[in-house]
Amino acid sequence: MESKNYTLRELMAVVAARQLEDGKSVAVGTGLPLVAAMLAQQTHAPNLVIFFEAGGIAPQLPILPISVGDSRTIHKALCTTTLIDIMDTMRRGFIDYAFLGGAQIDKYGNLNSTMIGDDYDKPKVRFPGSGGANDFGSLAWETLIIMDRHSPRRFVKKVDYITTPGYLYGPGAREEEGLSEGTGPSKVITDLCLLDFEPESKQMRLIATHPGITVDDVIKATGFELLIANDLGTTTSPTSDDLRILHEVIDPQGFVFKK
Amino acid sequence: MEMKILKEGTGKIFCKNTPSEVRKWTRENKDRALRDKRMRIKDAIKKYVNDGDYLAIGGFGHIRIPMALIYEIVRQGKKNISVAGHTAVQDIDVLMAGGCVKAVDIAYVVGFELRGLSGIQRRLFESGQVEKTDYTNGAMSYRLRAGAQGIPFIPVKVMLGTDTMRHSPGKVVKCPFTGEKVLLLPSLNPDVCILHAHRADMYGNVQIDGHIVKDDLQARASKRVIVTCEELVSTDMIRADPGKTVIPFFMVDAVIEQPWGSHPGNMPYKYYFDHQFTEDYLAVGRDSDPKVLESWLSEWIYELEDFDEYLTKLGAKRLYNLRDLEFLRPPVR
Numbered sequence: 267m268e269s270k271n272y273t274l275r276e277l278m279a280v281v282a283a284r285q286l287e288d289g290k291s292v293a294v295g296t297g298l299p300l301v302a303a304m305l306a307q308q309t310h311a312p313n314l315v316i317f318f319e320a321g322g323i324a325p326q327l328p329i330l331p332i333s334v335g336d337s338r339t340i341h342k343a344l345c346t347t348t349l350i351d352i353m354d355t356m357r358r359g360f361i362d363y364a365f366l367g368g369a370q371i372d373k374y375g376n377l378n379s380t381m382i383g384d385d386y387d388k389p390k391v392r393f394p395g396s397g398g399a400n401d402f403g404s405l406a407w408e409t410l411i412i413m414d415r416h417s418p419r420r421f422v423k424k425v426d427y428i429t430t431p432g433y434l435y436g437p438g439a440r441e442e443e444g445l446s447e448g449t450g451p452s453k454v455i456t457d458l459c460l461l462d463f464e465p466e467s468k469q470m471r472l473i474a475t476h477p478g479i480t481v482d483d484v485i486k487a488t489g490f491e492l493l494i495a496n497d498l499g500t501t502t503s504p505t506s507d508d509l510r511i512l513h514e515v516i517d518p519q520g521f522v523f524k525k
Numbered sequence: 526m527e528m529k530i531l532k533e534g535t536g537k538i539f540c541k542n543t544p545s546e547v548r549k550w551t552r553e554n555k556d557r558a559l560r561d562k563r564m565r566i567k568d569a570i571k572k573y574v575n576d577g578d579y580l581a582i583g584g585f586g587h588i589r590i591p592m593a594l595i596y597e598i599v600r601q602g603k604k605n606i607s608v609a610g611h612t613a614v615q616d617i618d619v620l621m622a623g624g625c626v627k628a629v630d631i632a633y634v635v636g637f638e639l640r641g642l643s644g645i646q647r648r649l650f651e652s653g654q655v656e657k658t659d660y661t662n663g664a665m666s667y668r669l670r671a672g673a674q675g676i677p678f679i680p681v682k683v684m685l686g687t688d689t690m691r692h693s694p695g696k697v698v699k700c701p702f703t704g705e706k707v708l709l710l711p712s713l714n715p716d717v718c719i720l721h722a723h724r725a726d727m728y729g730n731v732q733i734d735g736h737i738v739k740d741d742l743q744a745r746a747s748k749r750v751i752v753t754c755e756e757l758v759s760t761d762m763i764r765a766d767p768g769k770t771v772i773p774f775f776m777v778d779a780v781i782e783q784p785w786g787s788h789p790g791n792m793p794y795k796y797y798f799d800h801q802f803t804e805d806y807l808a809v810g811r812d813s814d815p816k817v818l819e820s821w822l823s824e825w826i827y828e829l830e831d832f833d834e835y836l837t838k839l840g841a842k843r844l845y846n847l848r849d850l851e852f853l854r855p856p857v858r
Binding site: 318319321322333334336340349380388394401 | 584585586587612614631632633634635638639646647650651653661662663664666667670682683684685686687688689692705707708735736738739741793794797798851853
């Protein structure tokens, strides 16, 4: 049953979860991406295999981890290994999806999680950097991007620093630079909408708005010219079951869904 | 035929050791005998960590990190250390708070994952006081793998086309066999590797439960290795399950039994994060008054003789509650 009583963050988690097919594999970071993967496992994708970059493979997550390397990420796992082994596994083609996020994104899905400003030596704000993000964005078959606050400051014409490759400067650019064919970002999930990348131009395209959000809201919140799909849809709201799982099973401590 | 460099980054290489030099050094300096390597943390840090060294840290930033060794490096006031910043969290933060760090090879810094950003690291990186070169977590592991293998560089398929590549020392070339583009990264052979394990014997045979992260590669690539462990066990126990030995004795220079040695970090199968301790520490680091951090460092590091005193100050109850948390049990003490 669809619920009317939900927050945008909850909706994002549910929309992200629905992108994951059963029987496939996903590499996740902390926060919303992991919540989405856990929710998918608890609902339509019980056979989704979860990989953590610190070395956990196929754990039975009892509760949301604080870190992509903490004990919860190896709870009842099938294999515990090394970071390089996870990257090798991804490069060998075993990992379908990787979740990514960032402070800024451009129309080709290039992500910045390194710095704000134009001086690398003295940035205005220094963020964590790549971590495993560039590895995931380079090596996974398909990357799913979650951006919490859809605004012109985050959806920009040019990111201050390309930490992680999207389609770089257009069609064919990934291959030209040495990245593998058939890889790249496939969806972007924001607090306003769901987007994909138009296959010919590799540019970001609006495919569905969240309930109550207009196309105009999305255009105003985007700092570059956005493509709009012909058959524009609306994302489906979380069910009461989704919400129960999110709060009672996945994040009872309120790390992601602040109480 | 000379290999043509198609593109190259501008990043600085902070670790100057080359695999060939390290190999030669190993012949002369690393003891292959089974020898009792137990010593005090104080003595191990004094003997094996020098000002200006390039340091690799085991674990994953706030998981299975060698905090007892980190605190001692700060207590002894080591200077101008360069750090391999594979997901570096509370480990590097304390070193930076103590003024020990000159440069960082960054894969992940500044962040405490879901707990937010570090005030200390933001100040030092944004002002340019600490030098940096950006890589990725995968890239840092690949570099260590090359170092462990004894080869001077390694071709990889990450960082290509990005600013992460442009700010690294990487070079793009075509594979001489297939013609596809690859990024070459320099190998990494740190001066010293510090790590915390579940168990070891007195010779330095090291076993880790759960994910190994990159400790196996770091120990193999580094010149010196200092190990703390939750439990010092008999060599018979090691011999009973040798497949679990991730680091054999001849790589290791010092072994110290140090229960709770990862506090406030999470030690899988032993104890969970001391969440409150880390939150309090983060608040101290974010305070604009530098005296607040100074007094924290005095209280928890400088005024204490060693990690045993730190544990006494924390108290048994607090520590045992972390054990309950690890096993998802409500604390009962």
